[in-house]
Amino acid sequence: MFRNQYDTDVTVWSPEGRLLQVEYAMESVKQGSACLGLRSSTHSVLGALKRSVSEHASHQKKLLEIDDHMGIGIAGLTADARTIAKWMRNECLNHKYVYGTPMPSGRLLTDLADKHQRTTQTYVRRPYGVGLLVASYDKNGPHLYQTCPSGNLYEYYASAIGARSQSGRTYLEKHYETLNDASRDDLIMHALRALTGCVSGDVELTKDNGSIAVVGKDEKFTLIEGDELQPYLDRLELEGGTGGGDDDDDDDDDEEGGEEETKEEGGVEAMET
Amino acid sequence: MASYLSAANAVQARNGQLALPIHTSEGGAMIPVSLGANNDCHADDIDHGVTRATYERGFSPYEFNGGTTLAISGPDYAVVAADTRLSSGYEILSRNVTKLHALTDKCVLGSAGCKTDVDQLRSVLDIKMKIYAHNHRKPMSTPSVAQMLGNTLYYKRFFPYYAFNVLAGVDSEGKGAVYSYDAIGSFERTPFSASGSGQSFLIPLMDNVIAHKNRLDEKRDLPSEEVVEIVKDAFVTAGERDIYTGDAVEIMVITKDGLTTETFKLKAD
Numbered sequence: 001m002f003r004n005q006y007d008t009d010v011t012v013w014s015p016e017g018r019l020l021q022v023e024y025a026m027e028s029v030k031q032g033s034a035c036l037g038l039r040s041s042t043h044s045v046l047g048a049l050k051r052s053v054s055e056h057a058s059h060q061k062k063l064l065e066i067d068d069h070m071g072i073g074i075a076g077l078t079a080d081a082r083t084i085a086k087w088m089r090n091e092c093l094n095h096k097y098v099y100g101t102p103m104p105s106g107r108l109l110t111d112l113a114d115k116h117q118r119t120t121q122t123y124v125r126r127p128y129g130v131g132l133l134v135a136s137y138d139k140n141g142p143h144l145y146q147t148c149p150s151g152n153l154y155e156y157y158a159s160a161i162g163a164r165s166q167s168g169r170t171y172l173e174k175h176y177e178t179l180n181d182a183s184r185d186d187l188i189m190h191a192l193r194a195l196t197g198c199v200s201g202d203v204e205l206t207k208d209n210g211s212i213a214v215v216g217k218d219e220k221f222t223l224i225e226g227d228e229l230q231p232y233l234d235r236l237e238l239e240g241g242t243g244g245g246d247d248d249d250d251d252d253d254d255e256e257g258g259e260e261e262t263k264e265e266g267g268v269e270a271m272e273t
Numbered sequence: 274m275a276s277y278l279s280a281a282n283a284v285q286a287r288n289g290q291l292a293l294p295i296h297t298s299e300g301g302a303m304i305p306v307s308l309g310a311n312n313d314c315h316a317d318d319i320d321h322g323v324t325r326a327t328y329e330r331g332f333s334p335y336e337f338n339g340g341t342t343l344a345i346s347g348p349d350y351a352v353v354a355a356d357t358r359l360s361s362g363y364e365i366l367s368r369n370v371t372k373l374h375a376l377t378d379k380c381v382l383g384s385a386g387c388k389t390d391v392d393q394l395r396s397v398l399d400i401k402m403k404i405y406a407h408n409h410r411k412p413m414s415t416p417s418v419a420q421m422l423g424n425t426l427y428y429k430r431f432f433p434y435y436a437f438n439v440l441a442g443v444d445s446e447g448k449g450a451v452y453s454y455d456a457i458g459s460f461e462r463t464p465f466s467a468s469g470s471g472q473s474f475l476i477p478l479m480d481n482v483i484a485h486k487n488r489l490d491e492k493r494d495l496p497s498e499e500v501v502e503i504v505k506d507a508f509v510t511a512g513e514r515d516i517y518t519g520d521a522v523e524i525m526v527i528t529k530d531g532l533t534t535e536t537f538k539l540k541a542d
Contacts (some may be wrong), residue, residue: 065407089407093400 011123022120022127025149029131029161032075034198035062036160037133037144038190040182043216044135044142046073047191049162049198050209052192063213063223067092069102070139071213071221075162075231076130076149088112105136109145109153117151131161137215160194167197185232188212188224192236207233299362331442335387335435336361339517340372341471342383344441344506345483346449346464350497352439353451354524355383356471356539359459361529362516368520368541376402378531382422383470386456387435394434397425415442419460420454426458433457437468447529451536471511471518497526505537512539 006012007020007104014020033051037044048062060078065071066088074081088108095103112132119125134145146161148156158176160168171194182190191212196205203209207229215221224232275281339360344353355372358365374382374395382398384391401421405413413421419440426434438454453466463484464531482503485492495503501524508522519542525536 067403089404093403095398097400 025127027131029076032162034162035073035075038158039142045187046213068220073133080128090204113153164198168194312318338388340385343467343468344439344451346451351441351449358520380415384436390434423458423460471515475513
């Protein structure tokens with residue numbers, strides 16, 4: 001194909017009518033570790049798998065607060081994500097100062113999508129190499145949005161992005177009809193179960209690499225990490241293990257049956273049916 | 274006076290002095306004017322000296338909306354209180370407006386002065402505190418808030434916030450902390466602080482009861498419940514003599530476990 005000749009600048013079309021630089025930026029999102037989001041009629045939950053460079057290094061933060069009523073989960077270039085988060089936080093503060101009410105998330109997201117698009121049409125810039133899942137709560141209820149480097153904006157009931165996220169997406173597709181009436185804790189458990197499908201072969205979901213955030217009616221955006229996450233992980237283990245996830249064969253093509261290995265914790269057999 | 278002509282007709286002679294009667298919400302007054310050449314008048318004064326008249330000057334950006342605040346620190350708590358009356362001149366605008374603003378769950382700002390400046394100061398502080406929380410991933414500690422408030426006030430050194438602040442909270446060790454401010458950012462950590470129209474009635478009382486000055490009995494640590502009762506008495510005292518203080522006093526007690534609020538009614542006169 002003609003990929004190599006037309007991929008140097010974002011302002012160059014390929015003969016198939018594609019902007020290859022933008023597509024490469026979206027590849028970067030697919031390489032980031034998994035991040036997922038889901039919502040009910042009262043709450044919106046984000047979950048993420050935090051990656052660490054080495055055993056001695058810290059785990060990279062994936063969930064960031066934007067305002068009391070909004071937060072994001074990132075996949076891709078972390079530095080790009082932090083720039084975007086700073087911008088979003090600033091917009092929310094300005095809006096609160098000028099209008100006295102929290103920034104409506106839909107409006108912020110359309111501005112964010114436009115911000116992404118601008119980078120795809122300027123010679124001197126490059127697209128942001130990060131995909132965001134934005135969870136928010138406003139007077140219309142909870143929301144979950146997804147942005148990508150191309151500038152496209154989607155609203156979802158549930159979604160997953162990043163490496164091995166297909167497993168997460170499949171789990172969420174299976175269960176999304178029950179999500180609307182799920183309780184806050186049920187949503188968190190769904191997020192954790194979907195997340196366990198996204199771990200790579202020898203890794204298991206622990207309080208150090210797992211991360212959850214909730215926002216909803218009567219609840220400001222709150223991170224649940226570290227020791228606070230342990231009770232949910234314990235509950236997950238009682239159900240069937242922190243590595244087994246759901247019995248799906250619909251895994252990523254590049255993963256060699258990682259799903260098949262039982263991820264046991266302390267010798268407890270995962271009770272799969 | 275709607276026009277120069279009608280004003281000119283209204284000028285009256287009183288005690289050998291020409292004067293223009295004016296009416297405000299606080300009664301009337303006679304503004305001395307000069308229509309001829311004399312020591313007070315300048316030849317090119319188009320308003321005949323009215324704006325230099327002692328009673329009423331030109332536009333002032335500031336107005337005092339009244340009220341008194343008080344804060345007292347203890348070994349593991351801080352008490353902050355403010356009356357809830359909002360006034361303008363001799364009029365009461367509201368009997369139920371708060372002067373206290375919780376910046377974090379461990380730190381409360383009480384401000385008397387010009388309400389619009391106070392509100393704006395709070396908006397600015399809230400934004401700065403949110404930015405801090407985003408960047409540091411924890412809420413600001415009380416001594417840091419104290420420093421930031423001082424800096425924010427000094428930032429407007431040459432057009433100050435007309436706000437007389439007391440900051441009360443617990444520091445990172447859990448000890449009570451009270452900071453006093455002037456309008457341009459000078460501040461100091463003190464055992465207690467009072468500001469606003471009734472401060473002169475409260476401070477001498479606090480000197481005796483809290484700082485234990487001029488007393489022969491043994492000084493002892495006071496529990497927060499006793500300090501709250503002292504605060505109530507103090508505001509009753511201030512309310513008696515200060516016309517701008519009254520209606521109700523809002524009392525907040527801050528400990529490392531959080532905030533509690535109580536409202537105590539005062540005389541409405």
